[in-house]
Amino acid sequence: MSASLDEFAEQKLAALKQRNLLRTLIETERLGPVEVLRGGKRLISFSCNDYLNLSQHQAIKAAAVEATEKYGVGSGASRLVTGNHPLFAELEAKLAKLKGAEAACVFGSGYLANTGIVPALAGADDMVAVDELSHACIFAGARLTGGAVHVFRHNDTGHLREILAAHRRDHPRALIVTDGVFSMDGDLAPIGELADIAAEHDAWLMTDDAHGIGVVGGGRGSSYVNGGQGRVPLQMGTLSKAVGGYGGYLCASRAVIGLIRTRCRTLIYSTGLPPATVAAAIAALELIESDPDYAALPLTKAKAFTRALGLPEAESPIVPIVLGDSERTLAAARLLEDEGFLVVPIRPPTVPDGTARLRVTFTAAHGDEDIQRLAGIIRARILDEAA
Numbered sequence: 515m516s517a518s519l520d521e522f523a524e525q526k527l528a529a530l531k532q533r534n535l536l537r538t539l540i541e542t543e544r545l546g547p548v549e550v551l552r553g554g555k556r557l558i559s560f561s562c563n564d565y566l567n568l569s570q571h572q573a574i575k576a577a578a579v580e581a582t583e584k585y586g587v588g589s590g591a592s593r594l595v596t597g598n599h600p601l602f603a604e605l606e607a608k609l610a611k612l613k614g615a616e617a618a619c620v621f622g623s624g625y626l627a628n629t630g631i632v633p634a635l636a637g638a639d640d641m642v643a644v645d646e647l648s649h650a651c652i653f654a655g656a657r658l659t660g661g662a663v664h665v666f667r668h669n670d671t672g673h674l675r676e677i678l679a680a681h682r683r684d685h686p687r688a689l690i691v692t693d694g695v696f697s698m699d700g701d702l703a704p705i706g707e708l709a710d711i712a713a714e715h716d717a718w719l720m721t722d723d724a725h726g727i728g729v730v731g732g733g734r735g736s737s738y739v740n741g742g743q744g745r746v747p748l749q750m751g752t753l754s755k756a757v758g759g760y761g762g763y764l765c766a767s768r769a770v771i772g773l774i775r776t777r778c779r780t781l782i783y784s785t786g787l788p789p790a791t792v793a794a795a796i797a798a799l800e801l802i803e804s805d806p807d808y809a810a811l812p813l814t815k816a817k818a819f820t821r822a823l824g825l826p827e828a829e830s831p832i833v834p835i836v837l838g839d840s841e842r843t844l845a846a847a848r849l850l851e852d853e854g855f856l857v858v859p860i861r862p863p864t865v866p867d868g869t870a871r872l873r874v875t876f877t878a879a880h881g882d883e884d885i886q887r888l889a890g891i892i893r894a895r896i897l898d899e900a901a
């Protein structure tokens with residue numbers, strides 16, 4: 515049909531393959547809270563973001579089925595048209611309460627939330643300061659503003675202060691955006707100090723709590739640790755990780771949420787989430803609120819793992835084992851797969867060049883013996899080999 519198009523794609527693919535950066539989709543069937551089936555083999559997954567195993571929870575599945583029966587499979591349109599089924603208001607009230615905010619707005623996904631919220635609040639005259647290790651969709655949102663995008667060194671508040679001192683006065687508005695829990699590193703942002711800096715410079719602080727809600731800060735997320743308590747005016751997050759389902763959200767003041775509902779393109783021009791997904795999130799949040807001990811389990815498991823390996827203590831359920839080289843990381847993942855563990859290798863451009871890694875994630879249901887066996891294999895056969 516178009517020879518130049520296929521040639522373009524083939525050359526690109528060949529070049530990526532040569533650099534060990536070719537990505538493929540591997541069929542994976544979830545068999546339960548921690549087990550998956552891949553290539554006919556049962557594996558214990560240490561790669562899911564389903565930290566509380568709620569995607570497999572019986573009562574939550576039942577809530578999704580019931581909502582489907584009652585309201586149908588899809589929402590039928592954008593929420594601004596006819597897609598705003600009755601479950602949204604209930605979910606938004608729950609999110610706002612959990613996050614200590616006046617109001618909330620639910621989006622189709624976390625990616626849609628970030629690429630919609632940032633350009634709805636900042637424009638071509640404005641500036642956005644972003645932590646260098648923030649998620650790709652924060653950068654995508656920042657670029658969509660058409661304004662000045664300044665990248666500060668990871669968790670380096672001194673660098674952020676320098677940037678604001680040099681540039682803040684040139685712009686009517688400034689936004690500071692960061693992951694609350696860094697998705698590939700598992701460390702936390704210094705939320706309290708970022709809130710101080712934001713106040714000093716009249717900048718608006720926005721945190722992405724994709725990996726924090728349900729698992730840190732007693733389930734309330736990363737804006738409730740490191741001195742952040744109630745000081746983040748823009749709390750964004752997803753329903754796709756610990757909450758177990760799908761979707762994104764922003765918790766903020768009534769005025770901000772009103773503006774987002776009116777002006778945010780990824781809300782206005784995209785179909786509302788299906789009733790089943792919204793009902794599942796409501797049921798999941800009820801569980802998270804009612805059982806903080808359960809919400810604490812993934813971090814407890816991650817700490818057992820970092821202790822076993824003599825690594826710095828885990829701050830979240832995400833623990834990176836940085837190996838550097840993509841080929842070596844792929845080989846390590848293959849070795850673990852032979853031992854019955856799924857630990858997906860993470861390579862550039864998802865992480866910076868030269869920092870390919872195993873990203874190990876812990877969930878409430880992981881067995882302590884499996885965690886110790888995984889740590890033992892990583893210590894003896896992956897890390898020692900480097901020494």
Ligand SMILES: *Cc1c(COP(=O)(O)O)cnc(C)c1O
Pocket residue numbers: 623624625626649651693697722724725752753754760761762
């Ligand atoms: C996963 C993730 C997102 C995207 O959320 P989805 O709901 O999966 O689209 C956004 N930000 C961070 C930090 C994430 O880890």
